[in-house]
Structure formats: structure tokens, C-alpha cells
Amino acid sequence: MNKTELVAKIAENAELTKAEAARALKSFEETVTEAMKNGDKISIVGFGSFETSNRAARTGRNPQTGKEIQIPAATVPKFKAGKTLKDSVN
Incomplete structure (x- = not known):
């Protein structure tokens, strides 16, 4: 599933227009990115957590x-799936 398909599915499930769903997804992406830049951890119970390492x-x-070659130190994003997500996939 690509971003366009995800926006369409969100719009359908939440009964939003595609434009509203796209804005909501973009806001989520920006919020998670900004929090991770600041070194914060984002936990969504049942879904998972986003953090940096x-x-x-x-x-x-x-x-x-x-x-x-020398590979420099880096801060990398990590996602850890929550129990509900893991159980749903299995």
C-alpha cells in the first residue's frame, strides 16, 4: 500500500474527504518527525512506539x-510494534 492508497483507506474508514485524510496523515507525520528530532518517544498503546537510537x-x-571506510555516528529512527498490532498480524 502506498501513501495515496493509505489516504483513500483512511478517508473511507473515517468518513472523511481524501483532502481531509491527507491533511491528517501529513499532520501525523510532521508531529512524529518533530518529536523524534527533539529526542522524544511517541507511544500509541496497542499500535507501537516511535523513538530514536x-x-x-x-x-x-x-x-x-x-x-x-569510516562510518560516522548517527541518530536513527526506530519503530517497535505494540502487542495488539503484533497479535493482529499473526
């Missing part, structure tokens, strides 16, 4: 040449 700098290899 720090990845340390490390040495890697260029797969084409085999030459060692």
Missing part, C-alpha cells in the same frame, strides 16, 4: 573495493 561510529568496508 544513537548508532556509534564504526569502520566498514566498501563492498566494491574492499577498502576500509
